[in-house]
Every structure is written in structure tokens, then in C-alpha cells.
Amino acid sequence: MSTLSTYPRPAVAVDLAILTVTGAGGADPELRILVQHRSDPDGIALPGAFLRERTTVAQTADMVLESKVRIAPDVTAGPRLLRLFDDPARDDRTWAVSAAHSLPLHEADLAGARGELVPVTADGQLEGVDKLLFDHAAIVAAAIADVRERYEIRQRYAGVGPDPDHFLPEPFTLHQLRRVHEAVLSEELHKDNFARRMKPHVEPVYDDDGEVLLSTALRGRPAALYRRAQ
Amino acid sequence: MSTLSTYPRPAVAVDLAILTVTGAGGADPELRILVQHRSDPDGIALPGAFLRERTTVAQTADMVLESKVRIAPDVTAGPRLLRLFDDPARDDRTWAVSAAHSLPLHEADLAGARGELVPVTADGQLEGVDKLLFDHAAIVAAAIADVRERYEIRQRYAGVGPDPDHFLPEPFTLHQLRRVHEAVLSEELHKDNFARRMKPHVEPVYDDDGEVLLSTALRGRPAALYRRAQ
DNA sequence: GGAATAGTGTCTTTCAGACACTATCTG
DNA sequence: CAGATAGTGTCTGAAAGACACTATTCC
Structure with missing residues (x-):
């Protein structure tokens, strides 16, 4: 503890599985996740960024939305921590720990977003996406499982009420x-x-x-x- | 991304809410949590340590058990991530993020442990403990809520079977x-x-x-x- | 036999699942 | 009126909650 600052520290990434339901209120609503193309390591990935000096996860998520996704959403609920990825070899470039989060957003907030909203299949895969970089496939799976659990409507033991992530604007039928x-x-x-x-x-x-x-x-x-x- | 290593990084703490049931199998079993006295900032706290060069959360938890709690448990299930504490001002000494975990252990594994096993009250407080350092009171509350949820026995929608954390040795009545x-x-x-x-x-x-x-x-x-x- | 604990039968209530019916709009 | 969608009444089956009874041991 006394030698606190002398040890190497990990870079801490905040990776976001941005969820939305497209066409909510319409004929064919679909659960989708935003993915982006990266060229640093070349491939498809979730948006994310490293924690910068004395910032919080929430601030970093805002920064990702602003500078990488290029949107300014009216965030109803903050990012939800899903799990930590801490394999020291998971990123070739440096020692990096990833804090994987899900972030449910209105479809309207995602207008003009950089990236692609990919539909989720019944078995929790991304439609037509073969491979995601790093451990992002596991993040996607965790985000889908998390949101599905919360949308279960067994009121007595589970369920958090109607449309907890507010994908659907009021009023609604x-x-x-x-x-x-x-x-x-x-x-x-x-x-x-x-x-x-x-x-x-x-x-x-x-x-x-x-x-x-x-x-x-x-x-x-x-x-x-x-x-x-x- | 290209300037990955030039930015300051946070120290990442792994804090452990070690849970056990004392007297399991006996007349009056009790859910308890291990707390320790610290003198660095003076007070009562949960055991924890910072991630050292290229180690994982699991390895750090093992190190905490070995060097701070002084036990060598037969870990059945790893530490369970509860939440992240990321307020930049939460630790006076440096920029530190805490990954709060719960770790359920057998009572037998805690024989000779440094610290005190404090009983948990019905409303999720620690009996006779006024104040915990940092945000450790919130970690304790989260750990209790987590283990109670898993010990709910509404089999259909919740519940993970009998005594999921193996507090009780087999065979049992x-x-x-x-x-x-x-x-x-x-x-x-x-x-x-x-x-x-x-x-x-x-x-x-x-x-x-x-x-x-x-x-x-x-x-x-x-x-x-x-x-x-x- | 009596005290103590183990184990089961069963009634009631609640609620999800399913079906069928009625209600109200447009063209 | 026909077609379409909204909304409700009600039956069934599964399971939790609660009560009471039977079973097996030691003294």
C-alpha cells in the first residue's frame, strides 16, 4: 500500500454493447446491437475507450458516444456492468482490462450513429457477423442474456415492469x-x-x-x- | 489508440466480501462476512489488493487470501463481480477503481483467518459495525443481496438449487x-x-x-x- | 407410552397458459 | 355487412403456502 504508485497499472477499457429496438411501435420491431469496423486490429468490434485520467465509467461511456459513435443521446439509464475481462494476454498491445457494459438506447438517439445496427437472432448471435474482435462476442452474448432476463414478464419473481429500458416512446398501446x-x-x-x-x-x-x-x-x-x- | 501507453492509468483494486455460514449443520447457523482492521486509513474494511503486473482478478483474489487473510481455501466458485466503484475521489491516495466482488467460502476454510467474521442482520447490515472504510458498506450490501437472491428457493423462476455456494458439507439432512x-x-x-x-x-x-x-x-x-x- | 423430530397427504390460493367469445372500428 | 383488431371471461394445470396427519426414534 505504501508503494502504491510504483507498480504498473492496467489500462481499463470501457466496452459498450449498445442495444436498441428498431421500429418500436411499428410493424416489425427488432432488437439490434451497434457494431463498428476497426482498422487498428482489423475487424468488427463494439465501441469502447480507455479510462482517461480521473474519469468515471459513465464519463468514458459519454465520451465514446460523442467521439466514436457521434451521437448525443438522452440517456435514461446508465451503462450496466456485465463482467470484467482480465486475461492479461487478451490485448496484444498492452496490459488491458475490459469492463464490459450494456447500454440500452432509444432508436431515435441512434440516428446518424457511426456503425451498423445488427439484428440479434433467437439464439443470441449477431445476424451475419462471423467474428468480433477481442472477447466482444462474449460481451454481446452477456448483453443479450441480461436484457432478455429483464424483459421477462413473470411479474412475481422477475420482471421490472413494462419495457424497462424505454425502447418504446409513450404513449403506447x-x-x-x-x-x-x-x-x-x-x-x-x-x-x-x-x-x-x-x-x-x-x-x-x-x-x-x-x-x-x-x-x-x-x-x-x-x-x-x-x-x-x- | 496509438498513444495507448502515454496516458495515466488507474490502480485497480479487487475488494472481497468473503461470505460464509458459521455453524452450518449445527443448531444455529449464521451468515457472516469477514472484515479486517486497517491502520493505513484507520478503520474497518474488507480485504483487498491492487492488481499487480499482468495478473488476473482471480490471481489477485488468491493473493489476498494468502497474504492478507492467511488462508489457503479450496475454492469451489471464484469471486463474483458485484459492481465497480469509480469515483475518482474515492481514495485520497491515488486514482483507484475498485472491482467489488463477493467470495463465498466454507467455514472450515476460514479457520485461522485474519479478521473477524461479523454476523449479518436481517436488514442486511453488519452486526455491531458502525462504519466501514471507503465504499465497503455498499459492497457488503451488494454481496448480501446477491447471495440472498441465489438462495431464494422459488425453483421455477429463480434459485440455482440447494445451497449453491456449498456452505454445507455433504452429506446433509x-x-x-x-x-x-x-x-x-x-x-x-x-x-x-x-x-x-x-x-x-x-x-x-x-x-x-x-x-x-x-x-x-x-x-x-x-x-x-x-x-x-x- | 411420551417426547421429539422426520416425512407426507392434501386443501387452498395464485397465476400462467390457452381458448373462445364479445366489442368497436373501417370500408 | 364483412373484415380486422381490441379487449375480456373463464377453464385448466402447475406450483406455492399452509395445515394436519403419520412414522420412527430415544428415554
């Missing part, structure tokens, strides 16, 4: 909400059971006359609009 | 197993429901004659002995 959960889980849900489970966690949106706002349906009966409770 | 879970959760469980949930995850232990081994009861009917299934 129960149908739209279900489509988003289905996109994340890659699993079909029964509309009746889904509605019963979600009802306690959403509230209807009213207009000036105290009437429940309805969606303007293209066909069929218009659906009631809701927002997250409280 | 269902009564002993339940007492250990109760000690971790700080909550009483019904013996009948507990037995039904655990039965699929344990198997009886047989003697040479193919008879089910029984505990030698002090009073009452002897209980069957089990071990974890498979």
Missing part, C-alpha cells in the same frame, strides 16, 4: 408494448396473458375531456393508449 | 439444508414445502448394503442423508 417485448425475447407472447400482467403497471392516458385516448387504427377497433404507471 | 437457507435469507421456511422443492435436486446417500444412510439423531426419528444431485 398494449399491442405495441407486447411487440417490443417479443422483439427483445425473440419469443411470442399471448396477448391476453400479456395484457393481464401489464395492466397493473401501466395507466391509461386521458384527453382534456377526461376520455381515454385511443390510437388511430388503420383497421379494426382503435386501441387504448397507456403510459408507465406513476 | 433436509433439516440442515433448510437451516442454512434460512440463515442466508434471514427468513423462516416451511419444512414441508422446502422438502418438496429440494427433493428433485438432491439424492439419498446409500451405504454398502444399499440402505439409505441416516443421521444419528440425538432425539427423535433419524433423518435421511442426501447429497446434491448428479
